[in-house]
Amino acid sequence: MGVLRSSLDTSSEGYRHNRENQLAVLAQLEEQLALAAAGGGERYTARHRDRGRLPVRERVELLLDPDSPFLELSALAAWGTEFTVGASIVTGIGVVSGVECVVIGHDPTVRGGAMNPYSLKKTLRALEIARVNRLPVVNLVESGGADLPTQADLFVPAGRIFHELTALSAAGVPTVALVFGNSTAGGAYVPGMCDHAVLVDKQAKVFLGGPPLVKMATGEDADDEALGGADMHSRVSGLSDHFAADERDAIRIGRDILSRINWRKRGPAPSPHAAPPRYDPEEILGIVSADTKVPFDPREVLARTVDGSEFDEYKPLYGSSLVTGWADIHGQPVGVLANHRGVLFSEEAKKATEFILLANQTDTPLVFLQNTTGYMVGTSYEQGGIVKDGAKMINAVANSTVPHLTVNMASSFGAGNYGMSGRSYDPRFMFAWPGAKLAVMGATQLAGVLSIVGRASAASSGRPYDEDADRQRTAAIEAQIEAESHAFFVSARLYDDGLIDPRDTRTVLGMSLSATHNTTVEGRRGFGVFRM
Known part of the structure; x- marks a missing residue:
């Protein structure tokens, strides 16, 4: 492969201005991430600890292999709404006993871990990622159930959680529930549907109806331990597979379970000789334009993202508003489609279509780096066939079966969002940089x-x-x-899987690629009708 040569001038005023703008946006992002990490705040976290319980993020940290990374998903869910940033739940991908898993953990410091419409969407997206990429799931359960004032938006779609859990089990993908506290009403079906259930003594409470509901429904004065405690479920009902003495014991048991599942990835292993980029990823902050209307060369980003800064460009002189080519990221081969000057003309659409077909022929995952204003409009372009050429590209994207990873770097407008594998085209993962915008148009x-x-x-x-x-x-x-169109607004509604620091793009893509390789990586050989 050819080596990308950077022409970036890090001493220029434009570079400094871009960098300062990105750092300001990243500071705003860090502020919101800190709010999400704080959960219900100091008062409720202290009360939770006083009860001898661990915050959800400490549970996650103890569950994961020491010093291993955690790719948090949808961290800004519910931003700008009446609900707490993060939506009272933590989701992400991490390594447990050497196995890549989706982790879903309730945050009981936020209204007892109650599920609101955003935490539901966040949970369902995490389970979808697990199903599509064949990732085992570990649920860290402590929730009072549905946020009752919003039950109209929860009751019907929430049933999908149990559907996804049973579908994972049917597909041979292990699911584990570590129950630390309440698992009430519909939430009781989480340990009920999982392959493995671990309940913590004197803390876990798993029942369809708690004592108040039992009293209202039957008149019985029920004791919560006899009704749904860990000891009862371990000795009497049989719902519990493992009786844990405390939270740390439950996490130890959960790690033991994952160590015994005999897990094997189905995708190809990465090359053991992946070289880092020749240019510093820190410099990406000065590349991306402070003004989203000003284009920038994505090759400068690729030079700081792909292995060894090596990139084999495909059709470099044709359809030059779209950069396409072959590279490796953390030892995994990928095809890259990256917008350069924003607009997609017929040449770019046809070039992209051919490139996607080639990637499917060779079972090569695709990375889409979005910075597009959409397909070109105007009389000459309509007469030249922009609709049918754009349709070819969208057809190819929609029917491609290799993993797609999408990053919105700056702008994703109009049908360009579709052609560049936006959310509605089911990329395995989709992330955005914090200054990016998404809308039907500017x-x-x-x-x-x-x-x-x-x-x-x-x-x-x-x-x-x-x-x-x-x-x-x-x-x-x-x-x-x-x-x-603000990135926080978009991410809050789960139109992406999270906002990432541009400097972390290589790491995030590498972790995402690794996750997708838990299942078979295979392209489509037959496509639908292409309008010529």
Whole structure:
């Protein structure tokens, strides 16, 4: 492969301005991540510890292999809503007894770990990742059940949790429940549906109806230990497979379970000779433009991301607004599609289509680095076939079966989001940089379109057009779209799997690739009809 040669001037004013902007955005991200990590805050965390219980993140840390990384997912779920940042649950991918697992842990310092609509979406996304990538699941359970005031948004879709757990078991993917506290009502089915259930003495409470509900339903004055305690389930009901003396004992048992599952990855192993990039990933902060309207060369990012900064570019002189080529990330071969100057023309669409077909022929995972304003519009481009050429690209993306990993670096607008494997096209993982934006189009363009439509409507009906009202409406719409395209807003709604520091892109892609290789990596050989 050829080695990428960087032309980045780290002493330039533009570099310094870009870097300062990225550091400011990252500081805002760190502030929100700290809020998520704080859970219910000092008061409720102290009360939790006073009861002899560990916070959820300490449980996760004890569960994972020492000094191993944890790829947290959806950390900003529920940001900007009435619910706590992080949505009262921690999800991510980590290594337990040498096995890559999806970990799902309730945070009982936030309203007793109750599930709200965002924690439900976050849980379901984690289980989807486990199913698609064939990853065992460890549930760290302590939840009071549903957030009852929002039950209308929870009851029906929450049943999918149990569906996913049973589907994983049917597929031979182990599921484990470590129950540290309440596992009430529908939550009782989590240990009930998992392959392995570990209950902590004097803490675990697993029952369909707690004492208050039993009293209301039957008139019985029930004792919670007799109704759903660890001792009862271990001796009488048989729900518990393992009786744990305390939390640390439960985590030890959970690690022992994972050590005995005889797990084997089905994907190819990485090369043991992966070389780091020749350029410092720290410099990525000065590459990405402070103004998302200003393009930047993704090769500069790749030079600081791929193994040895080596990149075999495909069709470099054709469709140059899209960079395509072959590389390795942490020893795993990948194909890369990266937007350069934003707009996708017919040439870029056809180039991408061919490249995706080639990747599927060779069972090579694809990395999409988004920075696109969408497909080109205009009379000459419509007559030139931009719709059918864009359709080819979207067809190829939709029907590709090799793993897709997507990162929104700066902008992801319009159908370009679809063609570059956005969320609706089921990438195995999708992340974004904290300054990125996602919307149907830019705020100025969207407001302008509505203004033009309004003027045309007034003219066709013979009405005078209110210019003052138009200016006010345009300003309001621009502000709305700017807010709704903000990376925090997008990530809060789980349109990606989390915001990442651009400097960590190589690490995150490497961990994601490793996770996808738990299942077979195989491309599609037959596609649908391509409109020629």
